[in-house]
Amino acid sequence: MERRSMMATAQAWAMLLCLSAVLLRVSASSASVESTLLPGSSSPVEFGVAQGPDEENVNSVIRAAAHSPDMIEWVQTTLRYLHSHPELSWQEFETSAFIRKQLDSLGIRYEWPVAKTGVVGIIGSGNGPCIALRADMDALPIQEEAETKHPSLIAGRMHACGHDAHVTVLLGVAKLLQARRHLIPGTIRLVFQPAEEGNAGAQVMVEEGALGNAESIFGLHVTPFSETGTVALKPGPLMAGSGMFEALIMGKGGHAALPQLLTDPILAAATTVIALQQLVAREADPLDSQVVSVSILQAGKAYNVCPDNVRLGGTFRAFSLESFRRLKQRIEEVIVNQAAVHKCAATVDFIEDSHPFYPPTINDEKLYEHVHGVAVDMLGKDKVLVAHPVMGAEDFAFYLQKIPGFYMLLGMRNVSYGSTFSGHTSRFVVDEHALPYGVSVMAAVAETYLKKLDSQRKSAARGDQSML
Numbered sequence: 017m018e019r020r021s022m023m024a025t026a027q028a029w030a031m032l033l034c035l036s037a038v039l040l041r042v043s044a045s046s047a048s049v050e051s052t053l054l055p056g057s058s059s060p061v062e063f064g065v066a067q068g069p070d071e072e073n074v075n076s077v078i079r080a081a082a083h084s085p086d087m088i089e090w091v092q093t094t095l096r097y098l099h100s101h102p103e104l105s106w107q108e109f110e111t112s113a114f115i116r117k118q119l120d121s122l123g124i125r126y127e128w129p130v131a132k133t134g135v136v137g138i139i140g141s142g143n144g145p146c147i148a149l150r151a152d153m154d155a156l157p158i159q160e161e162a163e164t165k166h167p168s169l170i171a172g173r174m175h176a177c178g179h180d181a182h183v184t185v186l187l188g189v190a191k192l193l194q195a196r197r198h199l200i201p202g203t204i205r206l207v208f209q210p211a212e213e214g215n216a217g218a219q220v221m222v223e224e225g226a227l228g229n230a231e232s233i234f235g236l237h238v239t240p241f242s243e244t245g246t247v248a249l250k251p252g253p254l255m256a257g258s259g260m261f262e263a264l265i266m267g268k269g270g271h272a273a274l275p276q277l278l279t280d281p282i283l284a285a286a287t288t289v290i291a292l293q294q295l296v297a298r299e300a301d302p303l304d305s306q307v308v309s310v311s312i313l314q315a316g317k318a319y320n321v322c323p324d325n326v327r328l329g330g331t332f333r334a335f336s337l338e339s340f341r342r343l344k345q346r347i348e349e350v351i352v353n354q355a356a357v358h359k360c361a362a363t364v365d366f367i368e369d370s371h372p373f374y375p376p377t378i379n380d381e382k383l384y385e386h387v388h389g390v391a392v393d394m395l396g397k398d399k400v401l402v403a404h405p406v407m408g409a410e411d412f413a414f415y416l417q418k419i420p421g422f423y424m425l426l427g428m429r430n431v432s433y434g435s436t437f438s439g440h441t442s443r444f445v446v447d448e449h450a451l452p453y454g455v456s457v458m459a460a461v462a463e464t465y466l467k468k469l470d471s472q473r474k475s476a477a478r479g480d481q482s483m484l
């Protein structure tokens with residue numbers, strides 16, 4: 017019983033986290049990008065330098081390769097295999113083996129294991145500028161009900177958040193760029209990470225050196241809220257930082273008809289819930305989005321018996337670390353002091369061991385300009401949409417604590433294909449037609465960004481010499 021409810025709680029929590037990614041809405045207008053209210057992370061580089069003369073139009077060559085019959089068939093086969101073999105967080109052994117087999121066959125070396133099942137493929141010499149591309153690998157404990165010719169082969173498990181598509185796109189990028197490695201002036205780290213679904217796999221990847229000397233990182237998430245053939249982008253804050261809290265309010269139970277003999281923890285909990293709602297309403301900057309939600313409130317078994325204790329728990333969200341820390345401190349103060357008003361004691365636990373805090377996902381502004389330029393060139397201006405920020409969290413944020421990065425949304429809504437269901441539902445389907453668009457944008461973003469870094473570096477070196 018206890019175990020079941022704990023598992024259910026953990027599952028619900030994990031769903032809240034990643035759900036955010038699939039709930040991300042996009043606006044139909046690509047005309048303007050709303051200005052961000054909070055400062056983004058620091059910019060990686062200033063591009064004052066024009067790109068050197070190219071022997072080819074890189075973007076159109078990459079676009080053609082990504083949409084070639086060979087690549088289309090390859091990504092389809094890859095997605096179907098992965099979709100049929102879903103594995104839960106920290107158990108992605110077959111997925112990891114499959115990825116290594118593909119990298120082997122492409123002649124791409126890799127580091128493994130990184131964070132238990134994680135794999136980091138390396139394209140390029142290891143010299144020159146270095147960037148990272150990330151895909152998450154884990155599936156969810158959901159029984160598939162989607163209509164697909166390649167369903168999950170494992171009862172009660174399903175790729176219902178599109179991580180199979182993320183791995184497929186990154187493998188497609190690996191295949192495409194490995195064939196062009198002689199043209200790539202630097203190193204690309206292909207980061208395949210475990211345990212995104214509420215388990216902060218990215219944090220362990222970072223701790224175990226997955227980023228190497230990467231200067232920037234890019235990632236994507238599929239979304240059924242914009243059409244196949246589009247991407248949705250936003251500079252600055254995209255997804256919130258997230259934390260959980262668990263409190264115990266302790267009174268003295270007894271006969272519910274004799275309040276004079278009780279210290280009633282239920283009344284204390286009730287006023288605490290209301291007081292917690294005032295933190296965002298009356299203390300936060302109205303233009304700095306924050307959330308405090310109480311989602312667990314448990315006490316009592318009998319109509320005429322007042323319980324000793326009340327269990328209370330929930331989540332809090334903010335778009336800056338400063339606001340996040342303030343909320344955390346105030347949640348504790350409000351619970352302890354509000355309980356004291358009713359002569360109850362309280363403990364507050366932020367359960368970081370089982371539910372690590374996720375930092376906010378804040379897209380770098382300069383990288384946004386780069387990705388936006390590439391996406392417009394690859395897809396056309398009307399296919400590049402504006403992503404709206406959401407209060408959900410994504411563990412891509414752990415990489416952004418170390419280096420600047422950009423997280424984009426890959427549209428895969430296709431009514432005739434049936435890919436219109438939200439992530440984390442049993443009917444979620446990824447439109448296979450979206451995969452080549454993901455491959456083309458991601459590959460072009462990576463190659464052209466490395467070229468910018470390289471030419472910037474070379475001209476800086478020339479500048480230094482002329483100074484001598």
Ligand SMILES: *[C@@H]1O[C@H](CO)[C@@H](O)[C@H](O)[C@H]1NC(C)=O
Nearest residue numbers: 244245430431432433449450
């Ligand atoms: C959507 O799916 C249908 C049916 O499979 C397909 O014919 C069509 O090309 C897809 N749309 C896009 C934009 O790829």
